[in-house]
Structures are given as C-alpha cells and as structure tokens.
Amino acid sequence: xxxxxxxxxxxxxxxxxxxxxxxxxxxxxxxxxxxxxxxxxxxxxxxxxxxxxxxxxxxxxxxxxxxxxxxxxxxxxxxxxxxxxxxxxxxxxxxxxxxxxxxxxxxxxxxxxxxxxxxxxxxxxxxxxxxxxxxxxxxxxxxxxxxxxxxxxxxxxxxxxxxxxxxxxxxxxxxxxxxxxxxxxxxxxxxxxxxxxxxxxxxxxxxxxxxxxxxxxxxxxxxxxxxxxxxxxxxxxxxxxxxxxxxxxxxxxxxxxxxxxxxxxxxxxxxxxxxxxxxxxxxxxxxxxxxxxxxxxxxxxxxxxxxxx
Amino acid sequence: xxxxxxxxxxxxxxxxxxxxxxxxxxxxxxxxxxxxxxxxxxxxxxxxxxxxxxxxxxxxxxxxxxxxxx
Numbered sequence: 001x002x003x004x005x006x007x008x009x010x011x012x013x014x015x016x017x018x019x020x021x022x023x024x025x026x027x028x029x030x031x032x033x034x035x036x037x038x039x040x041x042x043x044x045x046x047x048x049x050x051x052x053x054x055x056x057x058x059x060x061x062x063x064x065x066x067x068x069x070x071x072x073x074x075x076x077x078x079x080x081x082x083x084x085x086x087x088x089x090x091x092x093x094x095x096x097x098x099x100x101x102x103x104x105x106x107x108x109x110x111x112x113x114x115x116x117x118x119x120x121x122x123x124x125x126x127x128x129x130x131x132x133x134x135x136x137x138x139x140x141x142x143x144x145x146x147x148x149x150x151x152x153x154x155x156x157x158x159x160x161x162x163x164x165x166x167x168x169x170x171x172x173x174x175x176x177x178x179x180x181x182x183x184x185x186x187x188x189x190x191x192x193x194x195x196x197x198x199x200x201x202x203x204x205x206x207x208x209x210x211x212x213x214x215x216x217x218x219x220x221x222x223x224x225x226x227x228x229x230x231x232x233x234x235x236x237x238x239x240x241x242x243x244x245x246x247x248x249x250x251x252x253x254x255x256x257x258x259x260x261x262x263x264x265x266x267x268x269x270x271x272x273x274x275x276x277x278x279x280x281x282x283x284x285x286x287x288x289x290x291x292x293x294x295x296x297x298x299x300x301x302x303x304x305x306x307x308x309x
Numbered sequence: 310x311x312x313x314x315x316x317x318x319x320x321x322x323x324x325x326x327x328x329x330x331x332x333x334x335x336x337x338x339x340x341x342x343x344x345x346x347x348x349x350x351x352x353x354x355x356x357x358x359x360x361x362x363x364x365x366x367x368x369x370x371x372x373x374x375x376x377x378x379x
Contacts, residue, residue, distance in 0.1 A: 003343075003375070004340070005339075005343070008343035009342035014342075014345055017346050020365075021364055021365055022355045022362065022367065023347070023349065023355075023367045024350065024352055024354075024355035024367070025348045025349075025350060025368070025370075025374065025375040026370050027371065027372070028371055029373065031370065038351075038352050038353050041356065042352060057370055059370055060368070060369055060370070061366075062365050062367050063365060063366055063368070064359070065359040065360035088365060092365045100363060101359075101360045103360070104356050107353040128334055128335050129334070130335075132330075138330070139330050141334075150340060151334060151335060151340055152379045154378065154379075155377055193379045194379065197373045197379060255327075255331060255334075278330060278333065278334040279334065280331055289348060289350040290344065290348055293374045293376055293377035294374070
C-alpha cells in the first residue's frame with residue numbers, strides 16, 4: 001500500500017510509466033509457481049535479477065519483450081525508483097533494435113493450478129475496508145499518522161447461478177441468502193486487510209452469520225467471527241441493497257460496520273482491543289484489468305466457491 | 310456493538326442514508342491517484358503490447374496482488 005501512495009501517486013513516476021513503459025502488476029504467489037509459458041518467461045527474467053534463487057520474487061522489474069532484464073529494485077520511495085527507471089531506459093536505448101522487440105507467440109494453455117478467471121456469467125463486487133475511529137461523535141477514518149489508515153480493496157466473485165438464486169429469492173419475497181455465499185463473504189471478505197494479507201477465517205470460527213434479503217432487495221444481517229483463542233475476531237452488522245435484473249446484478253451496495261480485534265501473521269500493528277472497522281461492497285462493471293483481479297482468498301479455489309466443505 | 314447505521318431506506322435504487330461513513334471508508338482521491346496508471350494484469354498481454362509499441366515492460370510483482378489484495 002505504501003508503494004501506491006509514495007511511488008505510484010508521484011506525478012513524475014506516473015508520467016514516465018505512461019509514456020515510456022508498459023506497466024503490469026502481478027501476484028507473485030501465482031506467477032512464480034506457474035508451469036506454463038507465462039511462468040517460463042517470468043523465470044527467465046528473474047534469473048537475471050537479484051531475486052534468482054530466492055523463494056520470493058517480489059520487486060519492480062524492467063525488461064524487454066524478449067525477456068532481457070534492464071532494471072530491478074525493491075525499494076520504497078520515488079527517488080530510487082525513478083533512478084532505476086531512468087537507468088533502465090538508458091539501457092533500453094542502447095540496445096540494438098533486434099533485442100527490443102520480437103513477434104510474441106501465443107501464450108499457450110494457462111497452468112490452471114495457478115491461474116484464476118471469473119467464471120462465465122459471473123460478476124465482481126469490490127470490497128473496500130477501512131479501520132475507523134469515533135471522533136466528534138461519528139465514525140471517521142483513522143488520522144493520517146496512524147498505521148493502517150488507508151482504505152484496502154479486495155474483490156468478491158459471484159457465480160451466475162448464485163446471482164440467479166438471489167434474483168429468485170428477492171422475487172419470492174425474500175429469505176436467507178445461501179449458505180455458500182454468506183460463508184464466502186464471512187470467511188473471505190469480512191477481514192482486516194488494511195495492513196497486509198490477513199488469513200482466511202476457518203469455518204468453525206464463524207460463530208454466527210445470518211444474512212437476509214427481503215422482497216425489495218434490502219439486505220440485513222449480523223455476524224460474529226472469532227479465532228479459537230479469542231485473540232482475533234470481528235463482530236458487526238451488514239445492511240444494504242441488492243438488485244438483480246434478468247440474471248444480472250444491477251446493484252450490490254452493502255455497508256458493514258463492526259468491531260475488529262487482533263491480527264494475523266502478516267497484519268501486525270493492529271490497535272489494541274476492539275476497534276471499529278467499516279467495509280463497503282460495491283458492484284463493479286469489471287471493465288478495467290484491475291477490476292478483474294481474483295479475490296485474495298481464491299488461491300484455494302474449491303474452498304472459495306464452496307466454503308462449507 | 311451499539312453502533313447503529315441505517316441506510317438503504319427500504320428502496321431498491323436508494324443510496325446509503327449514512328453516506329458520511331461510506332465516504333470515510335471508500336478510498337479518497339489522493340489514495341486513488343495510483344490508479345491513473347492503466348495497469349495491465351497479464352504478463353503475456355504486456356509482453357505483446359511492449360513488442361508492438363516499442364516500449365520496455367515495467368512489472369510490479371508482489372506476494373498478494375499489488376492492485377487488489379490490501
């Protein structure tokens with residue numbers, strides 16, 4: 001998140017990226033494991049970098065379409081990144097034309113073990129999460145100097161049949177939202193990802209979770225989620241509106257307000273005790289590449305789609 | 310938990326009644342500035358575009374997708 005604010009919001013970095021580079025972002029968890037042409041190409045680039053032989057391949061790389069590495073760093077802050085980018089551009093300009101480009105072949109079959117795509121007819125809901133605090137009698141974002149004051153984003157994926165089921169439920173006058181969808185939301189999306197990657201909740205940690213929609217699309221519900229040792233948890237309410245027309249969601253506006261406590265391995269720095277956290281779920285048209293990023297929790301795909309199992 | 314937030318107001322198409330808390334949660338303009346860059350998410354597509362446009366590729370690689378995990 002720091003890179004987003006410190007580096008990629010910097011005007012000079014933005015202009016350089018837009019004009020001189022093809023910018024791409026990827027999840028290393030998938031990419032370093034892929035056994036397909038994409039994975040082979042990435043491995044070729046990494047083998048020329050300081051990440052060669054490391055478990056993680058995280059960092060910022062500049063390279064040609066032919067796979068020649070021109071620059072790498074993993075520092076934060078715009079100055080060092082700009083320096084790396086400019087040096088890489090100089091190296092690029094010194095390359096003979098034959099090394100700058102090539103006819104790129106078809107990518108071939110994706111390694112389905114490490115590649116996720118939205119199922120046909122599925123839809124995307126963006127999930128924004130922010131730690132809150134009560135000031136002046138109302139809930140507000142944390143003040144700027146506090147750790148975890150930024151809004152985090154993840155994506156909830158729904159399958160076509162789940163959307164149709166929701167439509168049928170609303171048309172029939174309402175009722176409880178299916179267990180699979182409720183549990184998917186609870187286990188994989190009601191989490192604090194504002195300081196890093198949170199772990200998924202386990203089924204047995206979802207102590208209570210009841211989400212209902214009425215015949216007008218109004219959603220209400222409450223949830224209690226707590227780790228076995230009680231050190232981490234989230235308790236709150238959801239309310240909002242869902243609208244479905246001819247098998248397509250046209251609205252998915254949900255607000256979650258609750259108290260969160262504790263942290264997991266990669267989300268250290270949580271405030272002590274129980275503290276307010278808010279989440280907004282909003283339907284996305286999925287037009288931009290960045291809208292179609294897989295949910296963080298879908299690394300374990302069968303569990304994401306059928307969380308009861 | 311004794312905070313009560315009411316919104317939706319029982320109407321499909323209604324906006325949140327408590328828009329202020331929604332605004333607090335959603336990313337601010339400043340926080341969203343990094344999205345002014347049109348990030349691609351497929352390495353192969355980026356490679357093809359780089360070959361066609363005569364530009365090098367800039368890859369932002371993170372454990373957890375840089376554009377959407379946190």
